[in-house]
Amino acid sequence: MDSYLTLLSFGDQGWGDEIAWGVLVTVSLALATLPVGLFIGFMIALGKQSREWTVRTAADIYTTIFRGLPELLTLFIVYYGLQIGIQLVLKFLGVEGTIEINSFLAGVISLALVFSSYASEVFLSAFRAIPKGQYEGGYALGLRHRTVMGKIILPQLVRIALPGLGNLWMILLKDTALVSAIGLTDILRQTGIAARVTKEAFLFFGIAFLLYLVLALLSSIVLNRLEAHGKRGEQMQ
Amino acid sequence: MSSVADRLVAAQPAPAPPPKPWTTARVTGTLLMLFWITAAVGLVIYLYLAWDIDKVEKYGPKFLSGLWTTLSLVGVSIALGAVLSLPVALGRMSTNPILSRLAFAYVYIFRGTPLIAQLFLIYYGLGSFREQLQAVGLWVFFRDAWNCALFAFTLNTAAYQAEILRGAIESVPRGQWEGAAALGLNRIQTFRKIILPQALIVALRPYGNEIILMIKGSAIVALVTVFDLMGETRRAFSRTYDFQAYIWAAVFYFAMVEALRNVWSWLEARLTRHLKR
Numbered sequence: 001m002d003s004y005l006t007l008l009s010f011g012d013q014g015w016g017d018e019i020a021w022g023v024l025v026t027v028s029l030a031l032a033t034l035p036v037g038l039f040i041g042f043m044i045a046l047g048k049q050s051r052e053w054t055v056r057t058a059a060d061i062y063t064t065i066f067r068g069l070p071e072l073l074t075l076f077i078v079y080y081g082l083q084i085g086i087q088l089v090l091k092f093l094g095v096e097g098t099i100e101i102n103s104f105l106a107g108v109i110s111l112a113l114v115f116s117s118y119a120s121e122v123f124l125s126a127f128r129a130i131p132k133g134q135y136e137g138g139y140a141l142g143l144r145h146r147t148v149m150g151k152i153i154l155p156q157l158v159r160i161a162l163p164g165l166g167n168l169w170m171i172l173l174k175d176t177a178l179v180s181a182i183g184l185t186d187i188l189r190q191t192g193i194a195a196r197v198t199k200e201a202f203l204f205f206g207i208a209f210l211l212y213l214v215l216a217l218l219s220s221i222v223l224n225r226l227e228a229h230g231k232r233g234e235q236m237q
Numbered sequence: 238m239s240s241v242a243d244r245l246v247a248a249q250p251a252p253a254p255p256p257k258p259w260t261t262a263r264v265t266g267t268l269l270m271l272f273w274i275t276a277a278v279g280l281v282i283y284l285y286l287a288w289d290i291d292k293v294e295k296y297g298p299k300f301l302s303g304l305w306t307t308l309s310l311v312g313v314s315i316a317l318g319a320v321l322s323l324p325v326a327l328g329r330m331s332t333n334p335i336l337s338r339l340a341f342a343y344v345y346i347f348r349g350t351p352l353i354a355q356l357f358l359i360y361y362g363l364g365s366f367r368e369q370l371q372a373v374g375l376w377v378f379f380r381d382a383w384n385c386a387l388f389a390f391t392l393n394t395a396a397y398q399a400e401i402l403r404g405a406i407e408s409v410p411r412g413q414w415e416g417a418a419a420l421g422l423n424r425i426q427t428f429r430k431i432i433l434p435q436a437l438i439v440a441l442r443p444y445g446n447e448i449i450l451m452i453k454g455s456a457i458v459a460l461v462t463v464f465d466l467m468g469e470t471r472r473a474f475s476r477t478y479d480f481q482a483y484i485w486a487a488v489f490y491f492a493m494v495e496a497l498r499n500v501w502s503w504l505e506a507r508l509t510r511h512l513k514r
Contacts, residue, residue, distance in 0.1 A: 054266030216349035
Protein backbone atom coordinates (compact mmCIF):
# COMPACT_ATOMS: atom_id res chain seq x y z
CA MET A 1 0.00 0.00 0.00
CA ASP A 2 2.85 2.36 0.91
CA SER A 3 4.52 1.70 -2.41
CA TYR A 4 1.35 2.84 -4.17
CA LEU A 5 1.35 6.05 -2.18
CA THR A 6 4.99 6.65 -3.11
CA LEU A 7 4.11 6.07 -6.75
CA LEU A 8 1.40 8.70 -6.56
CA SER A 9 3.31 11.24 -4.49
CA PHE A 10 4.47 14.53 -5.88
CA GLY A 11 8.19 14.86 -6.48
CA ASP A 12 10.98 12.73 -7.90
CA GLN A 13 9.73 9.34 -6.79
CA GLY A 14 6.06 9.74 -7.53
CA TRP A 15 4.01 10.49 -10.58
CA GLY A 16 1.61 12.85 -8.84
CA ASP A 17 3.03 16.03 -10.31
CA GLU A 18 3.20 14.56 -13.83
CA ILE A 19 -0.41 13.47 -13.64
CA ALA A 20 -1.47 16.85 -12.21
CA TRP A 21 0.22 18.46 -15.21
CA GLY A 22 -1.76 16.11 -17.44
CA VAL A 23 -5.02 17.22 -15.81
CA LEU A 24 -4.01 20.83 -16.42
CA VAL A 25 -3.28 20.12 -20.09
CA THR A 26 -6.58 18.27 -20.58
CA VAL A 27 -8.62 21.01 -18.95
CA SER A 28 -6.84 23.84 -20.72
CA LEU A 29 -7.18 22.07 -24.07
CA ALA A 30 -10.93 21.73 -23.56
CA LEU A 31 -11.23 25.33 -22.32
CA ALA A 32 -9.18 26.64 -25.25
CA THR A 33 -11.30 24.72 -27.76
CA LEU A 34 -14.62 25.85 -26.29
CA PRO A 35 -14.68 29.53 -27.40
CA VAL A 36 -13.28 28.70 -30.86
CA GLY A 37 -15.81 25.91 -31.37
CA LEU A 38 -18.71 28.00 -30.05
CA PHE A 39 -17.82 30.91 -32.34
CA ILE A 40 -17.46 28.77 -35.48
CA GLY A 41 -20.57 26.79 -34.57
CA PHE A 42 -22.59 29.97 -34.13
CA MET A 43 -21.37 31.29 -37.46
CA ILE A 44 -22.27 28.03 -39.19
CA ALA A 45 -25.72 28.13 -37.59
CA LEU A 46 -26.21 31.66 -38.93
CA GLY A 47 -25.03 30.44 -42.33
CA LYS A 48 -27.59 27.63 -42.31
CA GLN A 49 -30.38 30.17 -42.02
CA SER A 50 -29.06 32.46 -44.72
CA ARG A 51 -31.27 33.53 -47.61
CA GLU A 52 -28.46 32.68 -50.04
CA TRP A 53 -28.53 29.00 -51.00
CA THR A 54 -24.76 29.06 -51.48
CA VAL A 55 -24.15 29.97 -47.83
CA ARG A 56 -26.62 27.34 -46.67
CA THR A 57 -25.06 24.61 -48.80
CA ALA A 58 -21.52 25.55 -47.77
CA ALA A 59 -22.52 25.39 -44.10
CA ASP A 60 -24.25 22.03 -44.59
CA ILE A 61 -21.17 20.58 -46.31
CA TYR A 62 -19.05 21.65 -43.34
CA THR A 63 -21.27 19.85 -40.81
CA THR A 64 -21.66 16.75 -42.96
CA ILE A 65 -17.91 16.36 -43.35
CA PHE A 66 -16.86 16.89 -39.76
CA ARG A 67 -19.68 14.86 -38.30
CA GLY A 68 -18.91 12.01 -40.68
CA LEU A 69 -15.23 11.59 -39.87
CA PRO A 70 -13.89 9.88 -36.75
CA GLU A 71 -12.43 12.43 -34.33
CA LEU A 72 -9.15 10.53 -34.25
CA LEU A 73 -8.86 10.67 -38.04
CA THR A 74 -9.63 14.41 -38.08
CA LEU A 75 -6.90 14.86 -35.52
CA PHE A 76 -4.34 12.92 -37.58
CA ILE A 77 -5.32 14.66 -40.80
CA VAL A 78 -4.98 18.08 -39.17
CA TYR A 79 -1.73 17.16 -37.43
CA TYR A 80 0.09 15.54 -40.34
CA GLY A 81 -1.74 17.47 -43.06
CA LEU A 82 -0.79 20.85 -41.61
CA GLN A 83 2.82 19.80 -41.28
CA ILE A 84 3.01 18.54 -44.84
CA GLY A 85 1.09 21.57 -46.11
CA ILE A 86 3.33 24.10 -44.39
CA GLN A 87 6.40 22.22 -45.55
CA LEU A 88 5.15 22.37 -49.14
CA VAL A 89 4.52 26.11 -48.87
CA LEU A 90 7.98 26.67 -47.39
CA LYS A 91 9.57 24.57 -50.12
CA PHE A 92 7.73 26.67 -52.65
CA LEU A 93 9.14 29.77 -51.01
CA GLY A 94 12.60 28.26 -51.08
CA VAL A 95 12.99 27.46 -47.38
CA GLU A 96 14.14 23.96 -46.49
CA GLY A 97 13.66 22.21 -43.20
CA THR A 98 11.13 20.26 -41.22
CA ILE A 99 8.36 21.94 -39.34
CA GLU A 100 6.79 20.44 -36.28
CA ILE A 101 3.27 21.57 -35.58
CA ASN A 102 2.47 22.14 -31.95
CA SER A 103 0.27 19.22 -30.95
CA PHE A 104 -1.75 21.48 -28.64
CA LEU A 105 -2.62 23.69 -31.60
CA ALA A 106 -3.47 20.70 -33.78
CA GLY A 107 -5.67 19.41 -30.94
CA VAL A 108 -7.50 22.73 -30.60
CA ILE A 109 -8.08 22.98 -34.35
CA SER A 110 -9.40 19.46 -34.85
CA LEU A 111 -11.51 19.41 -31.69
CA ALA A 112 -12.94 22.81 -32.65
CA LEU A 113 -13.84 21.48 -36.10
CA VAL A 114 -15.76 18.58 -34.59
CA PHE A 115 -17.28 20.61 -31.74
CA SER A 116 -18.44 23.41 -34.02
CA SER A 117 -20.18 21.10 -36.46
CA TYR A 118 -22.25 19.60 -33.63
CA ALA A 119 -22.71 22.99 -31.94
CA SER A 120 -24.10 24.48 -35.14
CA GLU A 121 -26.97 21.99 -35.02
CA VAL A 122 -27.68 22.86 -31.39
CA PHE A 123 -27.67 26.58 -32.18
CA LEU A 124 -29.82 26.03 -35.26
CA SER A 125 -32.54 24.20 -33.35
CA ALA A 126 -32.37 26.88 -30.64
CA PHE A 127 -32.85 29.56 -33.30
CA ARG A 128 -35.85 27.67 -34.61
CA ALA A 129 -37.33 27.49 -31.11
CA ILE A 130 -37.49 31.29 -30.89
CA PRO A 131 -40.82 32.57 -32.25
CA LYS A 132 -40.73 34.95 -35.21
CA GLY A 133 -42.69 37.47 -33.18
CA GLN A 134 -39.62 38.13 -31.08
CA TYR A 135 -37.80 39.51 -34.12
CA GLU A 136 -40.89 41.35 -35.34
CA GLY A 137 -41.50 42.88 -31.94
CA GLY A 138 -37.94 44.12 -31.87
CA TYR A 139 -38.18 45.65 -35.33
CA ALA A 140 -41.55 47.20 -34.45
CA LEU A 141 -39.82 48.99 -31.58
CA GLY A 142 -37.42 50.45 -34.14
CA LEU A 143 -34.38 48.48 -33.03
CA ARG A 144 -31.65 47.71 -35.52
CA HIS A 145 -30.96 44.16 -36.62
CA ARG A 146 -27.81 44.09 -34.51
CA THR A 147 -29.62 45.22 -31.38
CA VAL A 148 -32.46 42.75 -31.94
CA MET A 149 -29.91 39.96 -32.22
CA GLY A 150 -27.82 41.04 -29.25
CA LYS A 151 -30.51 42.10 -26.80
CA ILE A 152 -33.54 39.99 -27.69
CA ILE A 153 -32.55 36.84 -29.55
CA LEU A 154 -29.17 35.96 -28.08
CA PRO A 155 -30.22 35.92 -24.40
CA GLN A 156 -33.07 33.52 -25.20
CA LEU A 157 -30.88 31.51 -27.55
CA VAL A 158 -28.24 30.87 -24.91
CA ARG A 159 -30.86 29.66 -22.48
CA ILE A 160 -32.43 27.27 -24.96
CA ALA A 161 -29.10 26.01 -26.28
CA LEU A 162 -27.51 25.49 -22.86
CA PRO A 163 -28.49 21.84 -22.25
CA GLY A 164 -27.33 20.83 -25.73
CA LEU A 165 -24.09 22.76 -25.39
CA GLY A 166 -23.56 21.17 -21.98
CA ASN A 167 -23.74 17.72 -23.58
CA LEU A 168 -21.26 18.84 -26.22
CA TRP A 169 -18.90 20.06 -23.51
CA MET A 170 -18.97 16.60 -21.91
CA ILE A 171 -18.22 15.03 -25.29
CA LEU A 172 -15.41 17.56 -25.85
CA LEU A 173 -13.89 16.72 -22.49
CA LYS A 174 -13.86 13.04 -23.42
CA ASP A 175 -12.53 13.70 -26.91
CA THR A 176 -9.50 15.51 -25.50
CA ALA A 177 -8.20 12.08 -24.49
CA LEU A 178 -7.52 11.40 -28.17
CA VAL A 179 -4.75 14.01 -28.37
CA SER A 180 -2.56 11.69 -26.34
CA ALA A 181 -2.17 9.83 -29.66
CA ILE A 182 -0.24 12.76 -31.16
CA GLY A 183 1.99 13.12 -28.13
CA LEU A 184 0.30 15.85 -26.12
CA THR A 185 0.99 15.27 -22.41
CA ASP A 186 -2.62 15.05 -21.25
CA ILE A 187 -4.01 12.80 -18.51
CA LEU A 188 -3.99 9.65 -20.60
CA ARG A 189 -0.49 10.21 -21.99
CA GLN A 190 1.03 10.91 -18.58
CA THR A 191 -0.64 7.97 -16.89
CA GLY A 192 0.33 5.80 -19.86
CA ILE A 193 3.99 6.74 -19.44
CA ALA A 194 3.74 6.09 -15.71
CA ALA A 195 2.12 2.72 -16.39
CA ARG A 196 4.87 1.69 -18.78
CA VAL A 197 7.70 2.78 -16.48
CA THR A 198 6.31 1.37 -13.24
CA LYS A 199 4.51 -1.68 -14.73
CA GLU A 200 1.47 -0.72 -12.65
CA ALA A 201 -0.89 -0.39 -15.60
CA PHE A 202 -4.14 -0.99 -13.75
CA LEU A 203 -3.32 1.54 -11.04
CA PHE A 204 -2.42 4.35 -13.39
CA PHE A 205 -5.07 3.78 -16.05
CA GLY A 206 -7.55 3.41 -13.22
CA ILE A 207 -6.45 6.82 -11.98
CA ALA A 208 -6.88 8.28 -15.46
CA PHE A 209 -10.35 6.75 -15.55
CA LEU A 210 -11.25 8.25 -12.17
CA LEU A 211 -9.84 11.66 -13.11
CA TYR A 212 -12.04 11.81 -16.19
CA LEU A 213 -14.99 10.77 -14.05
CA VAL A 214 -14.23 13.56 -11.57
CA LEU A 215 -13.94 16.08 -14.41
CA ALA A 216 -17.31 14.92 -15.76
CA LEU A 217 -18.86 15.19 -12.29
CA LEU A 218 -17.50 18.69 -11.73
CA SER A 219 -18.70 19.77 -15.17
CA SER A 220 -22.17 18.45 -14.58
CA ILE A 221 -22.35 20.37 -11.28
CA VAL A 222 -21.30 23.59 -12.99
CA LEU A 223 -23.65 22.98 -15.92
CA ASN A 224 -26.59 22.31 -13.61
CA ARG A 225 -25.90 25.59 -11.83
CA LEU A 226 -25.70 27.42 -15.14
CA GLU A 227 -28.97 25.90 -16.30
CA ALA A 228 -30.67 26.79 -13.01
CA HIS A 229 -29.31 30.32 -13.40
CA GLY A 230 -30.68 30.48 -16.95
CA LYS A 231 -34.08 29.32 -15.78
CA ARG A 232 -34.36 31.65 -12.79
CA GLY A 233 -36.86 33.85 -14.65
CA GLU A 234 -39.17 30.95 -15.42
CA GLN A 235 -42.10 30.25 -13.19
CA MET A 236 -41.78 27.38 -10.80
CA GLN A 237 -44.35 24.67 -11.23
CA MET B 238 -67.05 53.56 -82.20
CA SER B 239 -64.12 52.60 -80.09
CA SER B 240 -64.48 50.11 -77.35
CA VAL B 241 -62.60 50.06 -74.13
CA ALA B 242 -60.73 46.99 -75.34
CA ASP B 243 -59.09 48.99 -78.16
CA ARG B 244 -57.60 51.42 -75.70
CA LEU B 245 -56.17 48.76 -73.39
CA VAL B 246 -52.45 48.21 -73.46
CA ALA B 247 -51.61 44.85 -74.99
CA ALA B 248 -50.26 42.21 -72.64
CA GLN B 249 -46.61 42.94 -71.88
CA PRO B 250 -43.93 40.48 -70.90
CA ALA B 251 -43.02 40.57 -67.22
CA PRO B 252 -40.33 43.11 -66.44
CA ALA B 253 -36.83 41.69 -66.10
CA PRO B 254 -35.99 40.92 -62.48
CA PRO B 255 -33.84 43.60 -60.92
CA PRO B 256 -30.17 42.63 -60.90
CA LYS B 257 -29.31 40.73 -57.76
CA PRO B 258 -27.05 42.94 -55.71
CA TRP B 259 -23.73 41.53 -54.55
CA THR B 260 -24.53 41.58 -50.88
CA THR B 261 -21.98 40.47 -48.30
CA ALA B 262 -23.90 37.22 -47.83
CA ARG B 263 -23.86 36.50 -51.56
CA VAL B 264 -20.14 37.22 -51.89
CA THR B 265 -19.35 35.07 -48.85
CA GLY B 266 -21.56 32.27 -50.10
CA THR B 267 -19.98 32.28 -53.54
CA LEU B 268 -16.48 32.31 -52.05
CA LEU B 269 -17.34 29.47 -49.66
CA MET B 270 -18.84 27.36 -52.44
CA LEU B 271 -15.79 28.08 -54.58
CA PHE B 272 -13.65 26.91 -51.68
CA TRP B 273 -15.55 23.62 -51.31
CA ILE B 274 -15.57 23.02 -55.06
CA THR B 275 -11.83 23.72 -55.27
CA ALA B 276 -11.26 21.42 -52.31
CA ALA B 277 -13.30 18.62 -53.90
CA VAL B 278 -11.61 18.99 -57.30
CA GLY B 279 -8.23 19.27 -55.61
CA LEU B 280 -8.92 16.09 -53.65
CA VAL B 281 -9.84 14.15 -56.77
CA ILE B 282 -6.80 15.45 -58.67
CA TYR B 283 -4.56 14.69 -55.70
CA LEU B 284 -5.86 11.14 -55.39
CA TYR B 285 -5.52 10.67 -59.17
CA LEU B 286 -1.93 11.93 -59.23
CA ALA B 287 -1.01 9.98 -56.10
CA TRP B 288 -2.49 6.75 -57.54
CA ASP B 289 0.29 4.22 -57.45
CA ILE B 290 -0.58 0.73 -58.62
CA ASP B 291 2.12 -0.87 -56.47
CA LYS B 292 0.79 0.74 -53.33
CA VAL B 293 -2.79 -0.05 -54.26
CA GLU B 294 -1.92 -3.71 -54.82
CA LYS B 295 0.02 -3.84 -51.59
CA TYR B 296 -2.23 -1.84 -49.26
CA GLY B 297 -5.64 -2.04 -50.95
CA PRO B 298 -6.49 -5.54 -49.67
CA LYS B 299 -5.21 -4.54 -46.23
CA PHE B 300 -7.55 -1.57 -46.21
CA LEU B 301 -10.43 -3.86 -47.09
CA SER B 302 -9.55 -6.29 -44.32
CA GLY B 303 -9.29 -3.32 -41.96
CA LEU B 304 -12.73 -2.22 -43.09
CA TRP B 305 -14.05 -5.69 -42.29
CA THR B 306 -12.42 -5.59 -38.84
CA THR B 307 -14.06 -2.24 -38.11
CA LEU B 308 -17.47 -3.40 -39.30
CA SER B 309 -17.39 -6.72 -37.46
CA LEU B 310 -16.13 -5.11 -34.26
CA VAL B 311 -18.88 -2.50 -34.34
CA GLY B 312 -21.55 -4.97 -35.41
CA VAL B 313 -20.79 -7.53 -32.72
CA SER B 314 -20.37 -4.97 -29.94
CA ILE B 315 -23.62 -3.20 -30.87
CA ALA B 316 -25.48 -6.53 -30.83
CA LEU B 317 -23.96 -7.68 -27.52
CA GLY B 318 -24.47 -4.20 -26.09
CA ALA B 319 -28.15 -4.33 -27.04
CA VAL B 320 -28.53 -7.59 -25.09
CA LEU B 321 -26.69 -6.17 -22.08
CA SER B 322 -28.57 -2.87 -22.21
CA LEU B 323 -31.93 -4.49 -21.50
CA PRO B 324 -31.22 -5.50 -17.88
CA VAL B 325 -29.43 -2.19 -17.31
CA ALA B 326 -32.40 -0.20 -18.61
CA LEU B 327 -34.80 -2.29 -16.54
CA GLY B 328 -32.54 -1.74 -13.52
CA ARG B 329 -32.62 2.01 -14.12
CA MET B 330 -36.42 1.96 -14.09
CA SER B 331 -36.66 -0.43 -11.17
CA THR B 332 -38.30 0.74 -7.95
CA ASN B 333 -35.68 -1.17 -5.98
CA PRO B 334 -33.25 1.58 -4.85
CA ILE B 335 -30.20 -0.70 -4.86
CA LEU B 336 -30.84 -1.96 -8.39
CA SER B 337 -31.62 1.45 -9.78
CA ARG B 338 -28.55 3.03 -8.15
CA LEU B 339 -26.30 0.27 -9.42
CA ALA B 340 -27.65 0.71 -12.94
CA PHE B 341 -27.31 4.47 -12.67
CA ALA B 342 -23.70 4.17 -11.50
CA TYR B 343 -22.91 1.83 -14.39
CA VAL B 344 -24.41 4.20 -16.94
CA TYR B 345 -22.79 7.27 -15.39
CA ILE B 346 -19.35 5.70 -15.21
CA PHE B 347 -19.33 4.47 -18.79
CA ARG B 348 -20.85 7.61 -20.24
CA GLY B 349 -18.70 9.94 -18.15
CA THR B 350 -15.30 8.63 -19.16
CA PRO B 351 -13.67 8.51 -22.59
CA LEU B 352 -13.99 5.23 -24.47
CA ILE B 353 -10.24 5.31 -25.03
CA ALA B 354 -9.59 5.42 -21.26
CA GLN B 355 -11.93 2.43 -20.81
CA LEU B 356 -10.13 0.55 -23.57
CA PHE B 357 -6.68 1.27 -22.10
CA LEU B 358 -7.84 0.26 -18.63
CA ILE B 359 -9.08 -3.06 -19.95
CA TYR B 360 -6.31 -3.82 -22.43
CA TYR B 361 -3.26 -2.62 -20.49
CA GLY B 362 -4.73 -2.54 -16.99
CA LEU B 363 -5.98 -6.12 -16.88
CA GLY B 364 -2.44 -7.22 -17.72
CA SER B 365 -1.62 -6.40 -14.10
CA PHE B 366 -3.86 -9.29 -13.05
CA ARG B 367 -2.38 -11.81 -15.40
CA GLU B 368 -1.90 -14.57 -12.82
CA GLN B 369 -5.38 -14.23 -11.41
CA LEU B 370 -6.90 -14.22 -14.88
CA GLN B 371 -4.83 -17.23 -15.88
CA ALA B 372 -6.06 -19.02 -12.79
CA VAL B 373 -9.69 -18.60 -13.86
CA GLY B 374 -8.89 -19.22 -17.50
CA LEU B 375 -9.91 -15.79 -18.73
CA TRP B 376 -6.42 -14.73 -19.76
CA VAL B 377 -6.81 -16.39 -23.17
CA PHE B 378 -9.64 -13.97 -23.83
CA PHE B 379 -8.05 -10.79 -22.50
CA ARG B 380 -4.66 -11.48 -24.08
CA ASP B 381 -6.05 -10.55 -27.47
CA ALA B 382 -6.47 -6.85 -28.28
CA TRP B 383 -9.51 -7.52 -30.46
CA ASN B 384 -11.31 -9.25 -27.59
CA CYS B 385 -10.43 -6.43 -25.22
CA ALA B 386 -11.74 -3.89 -27.70
CA LEU B 387 -14.92 -5.91 -28.11
CA PHE B 388 -15.33 -6.12 -24.34
CA ALA B 389 -14.77 -2.39 -23.80
CA PHE B 390 -17.04 -1.40 -26.68
CA THR B 391 -19.80 -3.71 -25.51
CA LEU B 392 -19.73 -2.31 -21.97
CA ASN B 393 -19.62 1.24 -23.32
CA THR B 394 -22.39 0.94 -25.87
CA ALA B 395 -24.57 -0.99 -23.40
CA ALA B 396 -24.54 2.08 -21.14
CA TYR B 397 -25.57 4.38 -23.98
CA GLN B 398 -28.14 1.96 -25.35
CA ALA B 399 -29.64 1.47 -21.89
CA GLU B 400 -30.29 5.21 -21.69
CA ILE B 401 -31.81 5.20 -25.17
CA LEU B 402 -34.03 2.28 -24.28
CA ARG B 403 -35.07 3.76 -20.95
CA GLY B 404 -35.96 7.10 -22.53
CA ALA B 405 -37.96 5.34 -25.22
CA ILE B 406 -39.84 3.07 -22.81
CA GLU B 407 -40.64 6.00 -20.54
CA SER B 408 -41.91 7.96 -23.53
CA VAL B 409 -44.75 5.46 -23.99
CA PRO B 410 -47.79 6.92 -22.18
CA ARG B 411 -49.01 5.25 -18.98
CA GLY B 412 -52.39 4.72 -20.55
CA GLN B 413 -50.89 2.03 -22.75
CA TRP B 414 -49.95 0.01 -19.66
CA GLU B 415 -53.33 0.64 -18.09
CA GLY B 416 -55.21 -0.24 -21.25
CA ALA B 417 -53.32 -3.51 -21.56
CA ALA B 418 -53.94 -4.29 -17.89
CA ALA B 419 -57.65 -3.61 -18.41
CA LEU B 420 -57.62 -6.11 -21.27
CA GLY B 421 -56.18 -8.70 -18.93
CA LEU B 422 -52.65 -8.89 -20.37
CA ASN B 423 -49.90 -9.61 -17.89
CA ARG B 424 -46.86 -7.35 -17.56
CA ILE B 425 -44.56 -9.40 -19.74
CA GLN B 426 -47.11 -9.62 -22.52
CA THR B 427 -47.79 -5.90 -22.24
CA PHE B 428 -44.11 -5.10 -22.41
CA ARG B 429 -43.42 -7.36 -25.39
CA LYS B 430 -46.49 -6.71 -27.48
CA ILE B 431 -47.50 -3.16 -26.63
CA ILE B 432 -44.74 -1.13 -25.00
CA LEU B 433 -41.62 -2.36 -26.79
CA PRO B 434 -42.89 -1.92 -30.38
CA GLN B 435 -43.86 1.67 -29.65
CA ALA B 436 -40.67 2.36 -27.73
CA LEU B 437 -38.44 0.99 -30.47
CA ILE B 438 -39.87 3.45 -32.97
CA VAL B 439 -38.94 6.30 -30.65
CA ALA B 440 -35.52 4.72 -30.10
CA LEU B 441 -34.82 4.22 -33.79
CA ARG B 442 -33.11 7.54 -34.44
CA PRO B 443 -30.95 7.51 -31.30
CA TYR B 444 -29.94 3.92 -32.11
CA GLY B 445 -28.78 5.06 -35.55
CA ASN B 446 -26.77 7.85 -33.98
CA GLU B 447 -25.23 5.39 -31.53
CA ILE B 448 -24.12 3.08 -34.34
CA ILE B 449 -22.57 6.03 -36.17
CA LEU B 450 -20.80 7.09 -32.97
CA MET B 451 -19.49 3.55 -32.53
CA ILE B 452 -18.19 3.39 -36.11
CA LYS B 453 -16.35 6.65 -35.55
CA GLY B 454 -15.28 5.75 -32.03
CA SER B 455 -13.95 2.36 -33.10
CA ALA B 456 -11.03 4.12 -34.79
CA ILE B 457 -9.27 4.22 -31.41
CA VAL B 458 -8.67 0.46 -31.42
CA ALA B 459 -5.79 1.28 -33.77
CA LEU B 460 -3.98 2.58 -30.67
CA VAL B 461 -4.08 -0.86 -29.03
CA THR B 462 -2.61 -2.72 -32.03
CA VAL B 463 -5.87 -3.86 -33.61
CA PHE B 464 -5.57 -3.41 -37.35
CA ASP B 465 -8.94 -1.99 -38.20
CA LEU B 466 -9.37 0.59 -40.97
CA MET B 467 -7.56 3.20 -38.90
CA GLY B 468 -4.86 0.74 -37.88
CA GLU B 469 -4.16 -0.27 -41.48
CA THR B 470 -4.07 3.42 -42.40
CA ARG B 471 -1.51 4.17 -39.73
CA ARG B 472 0.58 1.19 -40.78
CA ALA B 473 0.47 2.22 -44.43
CA PHE B 474 1.37 5.81 -43.52
CA SER B 475 4.27 4.80 -41.30
CA ARG B 476 5.71 2.61 -44.08
CA THR B 477 5.24 4.95 -47.04
CA TYR B 478 4.93 8.45 -45.56
CA ASP B 479 2.24 8.91 -48.16
CA PHE B 480 -0.51 11.19 -46.90
CA GLN B 481 -3.07 9.69 -49.25
CA ALA B 482 -3.47 6.81 -46.79
CA TYR B 483 -5.29 9.16 -44.42
CA ILE B 484 -7.33 10.67 -47.22
CA TRP B 485 -8.48 7.21 -48.30
CA ALA B 486 -9.38 6.35 -44.72
CA ALA B 487 -11.42 9.55 -44.54
CA VAL B 488 -13.21 8.58 -47.75
CA PHE B 489 -14.01 5.10 -46.39
CA TYR B 490 -15.25 6.32 -43.01
CA PHE B 491 -17.25 9.10 -44.60
CA ALA B 492 -18.86 6.66 -47.03
CA MET B 493 -19.75 4.27 -44.19
CA VAL B 494 -21.31 6.97 -42.02
CA GLU B 495 -23.23 8.59 -44.87
CA ALA B 496 -24.50 5.23 -46.14
CA LEU B 497 -25.73 4.30 -42.68
CA ARG B 498 -27.32 7.71 -42.20
CA ASN B 499 -29.25 7.40 -45.47
CA VAL B 500 -30.28 3.79 -44.85
CA TRP B 501 -31.46 4.83 -41.41
CA SER B 502 -33.57 7.74 -42.60
CA TRP B 503 -35.13 5.45 -45.22
CA LEU B 504 -35.78 2.86 -42.53
CA GLU B 505 -37.32 5.45 -40.27
CA ALA B 506 -39.58 6.78 -43.00
CA ARG B 507 -40.61 3.21 -43.84
CA LEU B 508 -41.29 2.11 -40.26
CA THR B 509 -43.22 5.21 -39.26
CA ARG B 510 -45.36 5.46 -42.38
CA HIS B 511 -48.47 4.55 -40.42
CA LEU B 512 -47.88 7.54 -38.16
CA LYS B 513 -47.81 10.08 -40.99
CA ARG B 514 -50.81 12.36 -41.18
